[in-house]
Amino acid sequence: MAIEPETISVRDGMFKPRVYRAGKGEPLLWLHGAGGMAQGFTPDLEALAERYEVIAPVHPGWDDTPGLEHLDDVHDMVVYYQDFCDAIGLTSFYLAGHSLGGMFAAELAAARPDMVRKLVLVAPVGLWMDETPVTDMFILLPQELPQYLVADPSNLPPALQELFRPPADADEMAERMYRQIANFAATGKFIWPIPDKGLKKRIHRIKAPTLILWGDGDRLVPPAYGELFHRLIPNSQLAVIPGAGHLLPLEKTEEYVREVTAFLG
Amino acid sequence: MKFHWFHLMPWPYLPDDFQQKHRSVWVDVDYNLFDPEKGHHVYNEYLDELEYAEKCGFDGICCNEHHSNAYGLMPSPNLIAAALARRTERAALVVLGNSIALYNPPIRVAEEFAMLDIISGGRLVAGFPVGTSMDTNFAYGVTPATLRERYYEAHDLILQCWTRKDTFHFNGKYTQVRYVNPWPRPLQQPHPPIWIPGGGSLETWDWTTEKNYVYCYLSYFGYIRGKTVMDSFWRRVEELGGDDNPFRAGFLQLVCVADSDAEAERLYAEHVDYFYNRCLHVYTGFADAPGYRTLKTVRAGIRAQVGAAASALRQNLTWKDFVEQGYVVAGSPDSVAQQLEEVIKGLRVGQLMCLMQIGNMPKEKVLYNTKLFAEKVMPKLRNIWSGYEDHWFIKPLPPEKRAKVGDIREPVIA
Numbered sequence: 162m163a164i165e166p167e168t169i170s171v172r173d174g175m176f177k178p179r180v181y182r183a184g185k186g187e188p189l190l191w192l193h194g195a196g197g198m199a200q201g202f203t204p205d206l207e208a209l210a211e212r213y214e215v216i217a218p219v220h221p222g223w224d225d226t227p228g229l230e231h232l233d234d235v236h237d238m239v240v241y242y243q244d245f246c247d248a249i250g251l252t253s254f255y256l257a258g259h260s261l262g263g264m265f266a267a268e269l270a271a272a273r274p275d276m277v278r279k280l281v282l283v284a285p286v287g288l289w290m291d292e293t294p295v296t297d298m299f300i301l302l303p304q305e306l307p308q309y310l311v312a313d314p315s316n317l318p319p320a321l322q323e324l325f326r327p328p329a330d331a332d333e334m335a336e337r338m339y340r341q342i343a344n345f346a347a348t349g350k351f352i353w354p355i356p357d358k359g360l361k362k363r364i365h366r367i368k369a370p371t372l373i374l375w376g377d378g379d380r381l382v383p384p385a386y387g388e389l390f391h392r393l394i395p396n397s398q399l400a401v402i403p404g405a406g407h408l409l410p411l412e413k414t415e416e417y418v419r420e421v422t423a424f425l426g
Numbered sequence: 427m428k429f430h431w432f433h434l435m436p437w438p439y440l441p442d443d444f445q446q447k448h449r450s451v452w453v454d455v456d457y458n459l460f461d462p463e464k465g466h467h468v469y470n471e472y473l474d475e476l477e478y479a480e481k482c483g484f485d486g487i488c489c490n491e492h493h494s495n496a497y498g499l500m501p502s503p504n505l506i507a508a509a510l511a512r513r514t515e516r517a518a519l520v521v522l523g524n525s526i527a528l529y530n531p532p533i534r535v536a537e538e539f540a541m542l543d544i545i546s547g548g549r550l551v552a553g554f555p556v557g558t559s560m561d562t563n564f565a566y567g568v569t570p571a572t573l574r575e576r577y578y579e580a581h582d583l584i585l586q587c588w589t590r591k592d593t594f595h596f597n598g599k600y601t602q603v604r605y606v607n608p609w610p611r612p613l614q615q616p617h618p619p620i621w622i623p624g625g626g627s628l629e630t631w632d633w634t635t636e637k638n639y640v641y642c643y644l645s646y647f648g649y650i651r652g653k654t655v656m657d658s659f660w661r662r663v664e665e666l667g668g669d670d671n672p673f674r675a676g677f678l679q680l681v682c683v684a685d686s687d688a689e690a691e692r693l694y695a696e697h698v699d700y701f702y703n704r705c706l707h708v709y710t711g712f713a714d715a716p717g718y719r720t721l722k723t724v725r726a727g728i729r730a731q732v733g734a735a736a737s738a739l740r741q742n743l744t745w746k747d748f749v750e751q752g753y754v755v756a757g758s759p760d761s762v763a764q765q766l767e768e769v770i771k772g773l774r775v776g777q778l779m780c781l782m783q784i785g786n787m788p789k790e791k792v793l794y795n796t797k798l799f800a801e802k803v804m805p806k807l808r809n810i811w812s813g814y815e816d817h818w819f820i821k822p823l824p825p826e827k828r829a830k831v832g833d834i835r836e837p838v839i840a
Contacts, residue, residue: 233572300564300711342724346571346717353569
């Protein structure tokens with residue numbers, strides 16, 4: 162069943178994000194990564210919605226969501242998400258984020274340990290090791306993306322086949338290119354040119370029990386970062402999923418959902 | 427009609443297999459290809475060429491700013507302009523320009539440009555480019571999505587620096603200074619002419635027209651391809667109520683003059699090939715960072731001049747193609763004059779930037795090209811826009827008010 166997003170108002174209408182919401186149970190706020198939510202409520206979210214009330218907003222600036230001009234950096238984003246939670250009456254919740262969304266989630270959990278009951282970080286960015294640089298996603302060519310985003314481009318589940326499907330015509334190609342440029346431009350506002358914006362000074366404030374998930378075949382953010390996050394977050398555990406790349410929720414959905422649900426309960 | 431002599435200062439020793447062995451001339455170009463001893467000669471010859479262009483009668487001599495770039499060895503164009511300020515007397519020093527979004531505080535640009543203007547006796551043309559994505563986002567680390575906002579803010583601060591006489595505060599988003607009071611401010615009043623080099627983005631046309639600045643389309647594609655952009659520019663100027671004075675527009679054109687068309691090919695073909703196939707070999711991933719162009723411009727389908735798509739257009743082009751397709755205006759003086767008349771009138775430009783040192787062209791050919799152009803081409807085109815006044819040119823001090831440059835060459839104390 163396709164889940165349609167609703168548009169809500171945050172900070173008296175300054176922001177009007179679209180929010181996908183489905184499922185019943187404990188609320189689970191999901192923060193998407195650099196690619197946005199154009200694929201909608203993907204199978205990983207559908208699976209989680211069988212156990213939790215999944216709330217998946219589109220960040221301002223992504224997928225033609227207005228409001229990015231009011232956000233200059235990760236601090237602004239963290240304040241925005243506090244306003245967002247106020248707007249929908251969310252006071253205590255599970256929080257999960259992928260990649261750039263993982264960085265936002267970690268920052269929010271550090272800023273508001275009182276709100277976040279449990280935290281799931283899926284291949285987050287936000288830390289930096291000179292000897293193991295994160296791949297520069299901004300210079301990747303469209304045809305190079307699959308090899309950096311998944312562990313095995315030759316064996317893709319349907320959701321990823323759709324994501325990497327060659328465009329049907331010139332219009333679709335232009336539309337996709339536009340969307341990617343827009344989403345990556347928004348991403349750049351928070352992590353250009355190096356995704357190290359001070360999380361290391363705040364990460365110790367994360368109090369929630371934390372699950373860090375990584376694919377052992379992640380060529381965008383090397384798995385060594387999983388160990389670094391694990392070392393720096395006091396009450397954390399690290400699970401590495403074999404045969405998964407950076408888009409592990411879509412590449413190894415079953416294993417991924419099993420880890421998340423085992424952790425959240 | 428104004429003629430300006432433009433130098434990019436390319437590194438002329440890129441190897442024959444550069445395109446095959448290296449992914450980019452810019453950003454991560456291999457520094458092992460550089461040699462500072464050769465560089466010493468390269469810089470000094472290039473300065474000689476700029477000085478020579480003045481002697482030949484060009485109205486302006488132009489330099490520009492690039493970073494981590496093997497075809498543009500001028501990370502600081504102001505140093506080149508400073509060297510030229512003392513060795514030239516008449517020509518405009520056209521600095522095209524300083525990438526003002528890169529400097530914090532941008533007061534630095536206001537100060538250095540003011541110094542150049544004063545030292546040169548009021549001969550500075552101040553160029554304010556946004557800067558390419560390679561320069562600003564990749565080599566200098568500026569966030570693409572904030573670049574233009576920084577640019578406009580820096581521009582506002584610099585203009586206040588130049589036009590206000592008081593000590594003021596500036597509370598910007600990117601620059602906060604409690605006491606702004608640069609010493610010196612420029613000689614030309616209210617400020618030096620401001621020219622905006624651009625690659626063809628919609629916002630730049632609006633802004634340039636609104637501010638009444640010169641718009642310079644610095645294209646390497648030549649006038650046939652440039653026509654689409656310049657036509658759109660003029661349409662936009664008209665829509666915004668600007669006049670059609672051609673001096674508000676500039677265009678860069680590669681120019682190669684020789685005694686005959688055949689001689690032009692013999693002399694210059696290898697250098698044109700070097701320019702297009704080595705100098706413009708830019709990795710696509712660096713061509714256009716996401717957020718560098720506004721989404722409005724992306725929607726309008728305006729693409730970068732470099733990168734795979736642009737290179738594909740030039741793949742396997744020969745000298746004949748480059749000339750026929752207008753990338754290069756080349757041939758005998760008559761033939762060049764005729765083509766340039768088409769460029770000048772077709773694009774409606776009053777400021778022509780001639781790129782006459784191309785790729786690895788050696789000094790003797792550069793001087794020959796320059797002299798022949800000045801003697802045999804320029805006079806034929808001089809009066810094209812004689813009915814218009816150039817409101818965007820330098821207003822130097824008259825000769826009787828100018829300082830005499832000292833000529834102390836021998837040690838005073840042995």
